[in-house]
Amino acid sequence: MTGDYPYWETVPTRWKDNDVYGHVNNVVHYSLMDTVINAWMIRTAGFDPLRSPSIALCVESHCQYKAEVSFPDEIRVGLRVGKLGRSSVRWEIGMVRSDGTLIAEGHFVHVFVGRDDRRPREIVDPVRAEMQKLVMS
Numbered sequence: 001m002t003g004d005y006p007y008w009e010t011v012p013t014r015w016k017d018n019d020v021y022g023h024v025n026n027v028v029h030y031s032l033m034d035t036v037i038n039a040w041m042i043r044t045a046g047f048d049p050l051r052s053p054s055i056a057l058c059v060e061s062h063c064q065y066k067a068e069v070s071f072p073d074e075i076r077v078g079l080r081v082g083k084l085g086r087s088s089v090r091w092e093i094g095m096v097r098s099d100g101t102l103i104a105e106g107h108f109v110h111v112f113v114g115r116d117d118r119r120p121r122e123i124v125d126p127v128r129a130e131m132q133k134l135v136m137s
Helices: 026-043 125-132
Strands: 007-012 054-065 074-084 088-097 102-114
Touching (some): 026 054, 026 074, 026 088, 026 102
Antiparallel strands (some): 054 102, 074 088
């Protein structure tokens, strides 16, 4: 599993992540995907979501749940690029419980658009170059 994703980040669950059924609620999985992707873009690719002339909008997301996870587990989140277009990127995510159990797999599609006009914009070269490192062949 770890070889399937070139980037990994470990995220602790929080007390509030558990729902009435005693496991992490499904909305948390989507939040983790969004957080890990955007943290990677900011820290690794140098993307500045507050000042960049273009922004990344989520136009599609999906998550397939495989196993439960509960607080106080840690979740290892793997990230790769499934498809890199001119103005869009399909992120693929794997989530693994601390014991190695696959929790969920999902994807997130971002389209880069102009901050003001919301028209598609090409992904700028420094960001694209870093994304290319996450493309699995």
